Amino acid sequence: MVHPSHLDQFVSRLNQLVPLSVDHQAALLGLPGKIIQVRANGDVVAPGSEVENAYLVIHGLIARFSQLRSGERQLIVLHVPGDMADLHTVPVPRAITAIEAVTTSTLMSIPLPAIRSLVRERPTVAEALWAYAAVDAAILARWTASVGRQPARGRMAHLLCELGLRMECAGLGHRSDFNLEMTQAQLGDALGLTPVHVNRTLQALRKEGILTTIDRRFIIQQWDELAAIGEFEPDYLVLPADELRAA
Amino acid sequence: MVHPSHLDQFVSRLNQLVPLSVDHQAALLGLPGKIIQVRANGDVVAPGSEVENAYLVIHGLIARFSQLRSGERQLIVLHVPGDMADLHTVPVPRAITAIEAVTTSTLMSIPLPAIRSLVRERPTVAEALWAYAAVDAAILARWTASVGRQPARGRMAHLLCELGLRMECAGLGHRSDFNLEMTQAQLGDALGLTPVHVNRTLQALRKEGILTTIDRRFIIQQWDELAAIGEFEPDYLVLPADELRAA
DNA sequence: CGTAAGTTTGAAGCATCTCAACTTCTGTGG
């Protein structure tokens, strides 16, 4: 029975979505799991493999993606520390998309049978996990709108606002000052752009004084401006009011 | 207590995903609901409104979409008859995206409290509904990859393959011969393209003899070819093997 | 018979891609 503080973080996020009794919370914290390390660009769940686990991100950055024949990839969801990945396989045991580590990451791998028996005994916990998965779907929905209808600049702005805020909520820096350990090529995979155009888009934002980067640390100098460019409206993240307010 | 045959269809879909006892099925079929009509382009759920219902499509076509400042819209999911829309609001009571009728549609509106009390009493039903929502999310994930990384031709091909197959499974024609009651502008909203380019893309497919349209009836003359162009691999729809095989 | 909604066509513009080179940085073996 592993018990990292990131599981606490996940449980308190669930509790935000659906209030959970102390007993339910304890049951979640008692979930068994193995700590695993995955190197940058390594598979967490290989494409087409059987799914046996959900994954709690403890450190690093992992992504679900789908790959096309041309070899191009599209990131579907990015998971930051404190996030649980592949929860949707609890009710549907099929690996629909692969999961890869974006950076070298530490994960807690939680066997699905343990989660299944938990949700069968505790309907409220099931509801909370379903709610969590629904927010993931809402993030994906917004991402789709971004990729489909916003130009490169807006897409980049939206992604940075969303990740900044999510990292802040995860206790990893501030929404306008955070480390995003992704190469420009990986950003391109997330945004549906070529690395070259990612580069030029970032340069334009830097030139306008909207943000600065030092290595992979993003410092957003004009958050409101960036949010306006990206048409970022964080409702879809279903965050508690106090976390949104904090400038 | 309304009891249209489309509710049967929905319940048997749930039963495919998670086997349900006769008693559970009866409870689902006993869900209360009101039949409503929505005209083409009318709101089912207005942007930002309170959510009170899930919606079973009985006739027509409805879509979740998100709208950007420019007025452009991106369709997120299309729902064909037999589909249940907005199930994700069962655990998360927030209207994250609006829902509109693409064509004049008949829906059964099911109050969320009825669904909630059902899932609280019957964990297996909850699991089935969660599984259903997870498949919706998988469809969205594939859609995102399409919009992000495929050119217009591939996007169009993928959409037509997916909708053809889904309509066939819903008993509405054949995967290579179905009515898709959408204007080219609406197709553009789904694909992230302008109406003009939708037109030219369809023309190209027609010229190559891959498909024909008569009004809004799509006749796919070369299904395999179209699937190859769209890189369509229907695993993500989680359909039973026999429905996939049927040519 | 006139209007509106949808489809089709043409021509010009631009956002993004492609390809290829060059730079910078980092880690590694000689």
Add this chain to the structure above:
DNA sequence: CCACAGAAGTTGAGATGCTTCAAACTTACG
């Protein structure tokens, strides 16, 4: 301590896929 290789970032020039704008055509409908 230097030389080198590999990975990431940057730059330039040309190609292209999609958009924009504007107009014609078609069909359905009051």
